[in-house]
Amino acid sequence: MHIEEMIDAMRALGHEVKVVAPLVNQGAGRMGGGVDWVHRLKAMLPKAVYELMELAYSVVAYRNLMAAAHDFKPDVIYERYNLFLLAGLMAKRSLGVPLLLEVNAPLVFERSQHSGGLALTSLARWAEGRAWQGADAVLPVTVVLAGYVRAYGVPPERIHVIPNGINRAHFANAPSTAKAKAALGLQGRVVLGFTGFVRDWHGVDRIVDWMGSPGAPKNTHLLVVGDGPVRAELEAQARHLGLAERVTFTGVIHRDRVPAQVAAFDIALQPAVTPYASPLKLMEYLVLGKAVIAPATPNLQEVLCDGVNALLFDETQAGSLEDALSRLCSDGALRERLAQGATDTIDRLELTWLGNARKVLRLMGVSA
Incomplete structure (x- = not known):
């Protein structure tokens, strides 16, 4: 809901948004649609193998981003953070455009506490640190979550707390x-x-x-x-x-x-x-x-x-x-x-998705 509402709000404010996402989710019509096979695969594989596959997927996602950018020519990349995903950071460096990273949870901590934990904890911490440190702006949803981001050494001026919002309409x-x-x-x-x-x-x-x-x-x-x-x-x-x-x-x-x-x-x-x-x-x-x-x-x-x-x-x-x-x-x-x-x-508190989109656009130096 968060990412869909932000996309709609940015478009409502007159900006073009190109969505790049796994094909299994596009048009699935329901949250998490079309990914049951992923859960089955995760259950079958050793945890370490699955986590390495997650990291390797960054290459696939990077190629998709670069293909989309070829015609779209983005001014900025807005990404929803996921553990082991470094595609946005890779594309930012290739394209020379800013990366804004929306963070809804400290996933190394969260996954360590649930579902049997992580197998490659050190690799996970490295990936989380690289993603957060490499973004031009990190957008945690609470001040508490911002503390996790600061702990990785991200400068305070690059951390901007933007809570979840609501679509009044x-x-x-x-x-x-x-x-x-x-x-x-x-x-x-x-x-x-x-x-x-x-x-x-x-x-x-x-x-x-x-x-x-x-x-x-x-x-x-x-x-x-x-x-x-x-x-x-x-x-x-x-x-x-x-x-x-x-x-x-x-x-x-x-x-x-x-x-x-x-x-x-x-x-x-x-x-x-x-x-x-x-x-x-x-x-x-x-x-x-x-x-x-x-x-x-x-x-x-x-x-x-x-x-x-x-x-x-x-x-x-x-x-x-x-x-x-x-x-x-x-x-x-x-x-x-x-x-x-x-x-x-x-x-x-301006707790609307339109308000959130305006805040993000101001970070980009763009008029809303």
Whole structure:
């Protein structure tokens, strides 16, 4: 979504964008479309072999970039960072044009922590350092993530934090909360909402447990806009607690349907967060004016302020999330105040894709 929205925003501002990407993803029609064979290959090969193949793919990507540049003659290369991918850096040097590198995660750290880790850690660190140090501008999505970039020795003047944003037009026709609830048959409920691909670390199970506790209002309803690997576990948990009728999963839905679903939320949930991320779901919550509950982590506090546009809890303190839920469910005036603060945040911090595109263009010395 990030890269697609940036492309659309740059074009809307009058600039030409040539997209160079793996052919399996072009026109696939769904996120990650056409790459199931890659996941199967990764599972079959020794990790070290697969990682060497990732690095070798830079040569393929470089040739594709240079072929595209032959006719397009770009003024700048804008790349979404991926581990072991050095094609943009190679093309920048051959073409003599600036490279702007969008960074959404410190992938050496992230991959070391998940999926069994990395086999060639030293090579991965070298590749990440080369990519970040060689870019004319590195664009991390949070100040926290910028710290990872600085640790590689990238000069501060080449690091520019640009959080994720929102496309206002995509949410302009969202229904009112009352109409959205009516369409879903949730009238009279306090709707707790979560969007995205639900994993165990998201902490949605804590929401279900709280709903089953004696102190939770009986008119709460959990609406999960999305799907995920823990859906069956959460549904089983809800049945065990006698909450089966109070928990709804939409399953995977088209992006165009998301605003009408999120519009039904009274309280928007961010129970946990990766410490360096700029969550896309948070921007959706804010633009639709939802009362947000989130942990008081440094990356989220770059956007959220307790009592102004969110109710923040201390994730290190047992019961803090549950106390925040009880407080917000019982205080309609607080929900309204936070909802207004959420809406104001988008304009105050210019958290739109058009705003992000303007910032990027200014870095290039180009008028937006």
